[in-house]
Amino acid sequence: MPSLSPNELSILLLEPSDTQRKIIISHLQQEGVSSIQTATSIGEAKAIISRHRPDLIASALHFTDGEASDLLQYINNTPALNDIQFMLVSSECRREQLEIYRQSGAVAILPKPFNTEHLVTALNSTIDLLSHDELDLSHFDVHNIRVLVVDDSRMARNMIKRTITNLGMQLITEAEDGAQAIQLMQDTLFDLVITDYNMPSVDGLALTQYIRHQSQQSHIPILMVSSEANNAHLSNVFSAGVNALCDKPFEPQLVKKILYQLLEE
Numbered sequence: 001m002p003s004l005s006p007n008e009l010s011i012l013l014l015e016p017s018d019t020q021r022k023i024i025i026s027h028l029q030q031e032g033v034s035s036i037q038t039a040t041s042i043g044e045a046k047a048i049i050s051r052h053r054p055d056l057i058a059s060a061l062h063f064t065d066g067e068a069s070d071l072l073q074y075i076n077n078t079p080a081l082n083d084i085q086f087m088l089v090s091s092e093c094r095r096e097q098l099e100i101y102r103q104s105g106a107v108a109i110l111p112k113p114f115n116t117e118h119l120v121t122a123l124n125s126t127i128d129l130l131s132h133d134e135l136d137l138s139h140f141d142v143h144n145i146r147v148l149v150v151d152d153s154r155m156a157r158n159m160i161k162r163t164i165t166n167l168g169m170q171l172i173t174e175a176e177d178g179a180q181a182i183q184l185m186q187d188t189l190f191d192l193v194i195t196d197y198n199m200p201s202v203d204g205l206a207l208t209q210y211i212r213h214q215s216q217q218s219h220i221p222i223l224m225v226s227s228e229a230n231n232a233h234l235s236n237v238f239s240a241g242v243n244a245l246c247d248k249p250f251e252p253q254l255v256k257k258i259l260y261q262l263l264e265e
Contacts, residue, residue: 004127006032012048014059014071015089016040020112024058024089027119042066046074053084056107056126061090061097072104076155083162085126089114095227102227102248105159109249121251128252134168135256137263140191142168145263148184150175150195150207151225156248160194160225163252167259178202178210185215192263197226197234205240212241221262225250 011033015021021038028036037054039045042065045057057075059068068088075081088101091112101109107129108122135142147169151157157174164172173188175181177199193211197204204224212218224237227248237245244258 004131006123006127007034009033009056009123009126010035010052010054011037012045012054012057013038014040014042014045014057014063014068016060016063020060023113027114027116028058031116031119031123033123042071045071049075049081049084053081055130056085056087056123058087058089058110061088061092069100069104072101072106072155076104076158082158083130085129087122087126099227103153104155105162106249124253125249125251128256129162129166132166132168133256135260135263137260140263143170145169145192146171146173146188146190147192147194148173148175148181148188148190150178150181150193150199150204152177152196152199156196156225159249163250163255164194164259166252167256178204178207181207182210182215185211185217189217190220192221192223192259194223194225197224197228197237204242205237208237208240208242221265223255223258223262 013021013024013036015024025036037048039048041063061068072086075084085107087108088106089110089112092098098109107125110118110122147164149157149160149172161172173184175184179202195204195207208222221243223244224242225246225248228234243262246255246258
């Protein structure tokens with residue numbers, strides 16, 4: 001399928017500040033985006049979405065009638081809206097305040113002010129998630145790859161599934177944490193495990209250790225995704241047996257490159 005271009009994207013910009021709206025619209029137009037609707041509140045955004053479903057919502061953090069997380073949760077809980085991508089644009093830099101957006105499947109988190117590179121990456125990630133770009137593998141039929149996705153966040157699992165489905169993977173099993181993943185692996189063979197790091201009960205590190213030392217699938221490739229992927233304390237996951245580490249939110253093209261390397265080795 002031919003790749004989309006920015007001028008084919010439909011974007012809803014949710015921003016209460018007139019000044020910030022004008023600045024962001026200008027940046028979007030410079031990148032070729034022409035279909036831009038605007039809203040200043042969560043309620044107005046919901047009304048617009050009910051009439052016309054955009055490809056991407058670019059949203060500020062705080063509104064008089066709620067938070068951006070309220071809208072994101074509404075989208076994720078409404079099946080007909082699940083394919084709308086969400087991008088946060090905020091001056092907030094505290095990790096604990098942004099964690100919900102990392103875990104909820106936001107396609108990007110842009111700082112205020114953002115630069116052209118930030119915006120282009122976010123637009124390209126949106127295009128990748130709306131396009132189908134199957135992995136071309138020598139040793140596997142991508143449609144037959146059995147993937148176990150492990151994350152305690154349903155919204156994060158949905159984001160992962162959306163990304164790998166666009167790469168052609170169709171046989172996807174979900175686990176809500178490492179303990180459930182271990183149970184599944186005792187009865188089912190998989191070709192790939194994609195797991196979160198921070199999970200209750202059995203986390204991603206403990207799951208990796210189980211797979212490498214106690215399971216019958218000790219050589220299976222493991223991709224770990226985490227909102228803390230850039231933190232030094234995660235360096236120990238490689239010695240435990242993780243093959244690759246990817247940050248949340250992740251870029252679909254980076255995930256494609258990583259999975260190609262893992263599955264072609």
